Amino acid sequence: MRRAAPVINAIWTVTQRATGLAKAKRTLKWQRDPEGMRLRILEAAKQEFSTHGLAGARVDRIAAKAGANKRMLYYHVGNKDELYLAVLEGAYDKIRSEERGLDLEHLDPPEAIRRLIEFTWNYFLRNPEFLSLLQTENLARAKHLKRSTKVKSMHSPFVEMIRTVVRRGVDSGDFQVAVDPVQLYISIAGLCFFYLSNSATLSVIFGRDLLAREAKDERLAHMVGLVLAALTGRSAELFEIAKAPKSRAAVAQTV
Amino acid sequence: MRRAAPVINAIWTVTQRATGLAKAKRTLKWQRDPEGMRLRILEAAKQEFSTHGLAGARVDRIAAKAGANKRMLYYHVGNKDELYLAVLEGAYDKIRSEERGLDLEHLDPPEAIRRLIEFTWNYFLRNPEFLSLLQTENLARAKHLKRSTKVKSMHSPFVEMIRTVVRRGVDSGDFQVAVDPVQLYISIAGLCFFYLSNSATLSVIFGRDLLAREAKDERLAHMVGLVLAALTGRSAELFEIAKAPKSRAAVAQTV
DNA sequence: CGAGAAATTAACCCGTTGGATAAATACTGT
DNA sequence: ACAGTATTTATCCAACGGGTTAATTTCTCG
Structure with a gap:
């Protein structure tokens, strides 16, 4: 917590006065900005909850990060639990909206699956807080999620x-089996999620940095290869295609 | 847990006096049992840390669950962090020892992989605290694990x-690709782990109970089918074999 | 421009919690 | 049996942390 709220607001105020209003009649100690405040609070809360979990999160730290007075959290959102739920709902909202942007309909089935895996992987990479929040919520046995009609x-x-x-793939002969889409969805999410959410412990166990650039590339190739091989039945080719020369060398080394 | 420390000790004492020593000279208020105490503390701590996480765990609750005076935790193990690490190390120790008991060498490759998946799945099912502990530790970015030379x-x-x-499978022609064993290990663990550790939120999202008997059976079949299909290249047969009639109906219904 | 509402700050409250201190009791070897 | 040590109980406490109360300041609109 580098700095408390009033300071930030003060800075804003000074700046605005200097540039915008020329000669202000008196010194403004702070400025109103309910929407902005709410956003800053939620953003700060997201950071805090994702790095410290629900119980580990500190309301004071959230306030500090948001550049706000602690009272503001309760004024704009609610108590710690409501704050947490708001963050969680926001996180789900965000991923759902990005998911909707992914159009797989016009792609041929194998390519569609590849895109799906890549999207999931990249989304998780770009939004590590989402992973943490899910972990936290599952640790709480989805207690809060259950109460959220929104989510x-x-x-x-x-x-x-x-x-x-999958249906198209089976019809076209690309795929050999009509997997349950829910199972497949969970499998793809799981392959990505586990690697990333558990990268800390896994890196210690295996003594290698799983988040290094090459390791991540290799992982993506592996997952695409695994799933597509299972669906199409052509493992060899797919795994080869999926792997960059570099990665193949890594495999040879470990195999 | 069921009973507080002094009570347990008192009961023990009474029993022992009544059966063993006939006429004890005076009433024992408590009994020494350092080893037992340590075990009870660690067991209670495991429960507490896995259900509440590190920050959410309460030292007093651990003491109560262990049937011990709070002071005992510090006497026998150490402060909250040391206690947590001891639990974590115990958890790793346990799974490693069970893993060692699994002999895959004499099985033909596909069967070996199936056994491996089944073991992982069942171990996670039997030891849900292990999953929680890993989640907690990863939330902490493996901070404690890194300091544990033991693990x-x-x-x-x-x-x-x-x-x-894998090598044997490739040689025998059962498998079509020489996958990186670390990747495969992570994939198998991930398929099992994610489904179970995130079952709470997933169940809410999908509106079905993923921990119901049938759902679990179906999941295991799916995972075995997926991995073996990818390795052998014979997806259709494997998925069919893997699925019980009931499960197949479920798939038909959702596909 | 000024009064009332909205937004924000400042200060405080009080139960909780990890940890510590000291006293009491049980056990062990001699 | 008894002295010394290991184990356990009984209290205490200072800091923390979520939440609240009350005062202050800014904005809006008639």
């Missing part, structure tokens, strides 16, 4: 996407 | 097992 109404478009892609 | 020296025998199994 429950946000259906992922992926299940339906996968369903049609 | 770092406990190498999982699985990587080597997988390496030889």
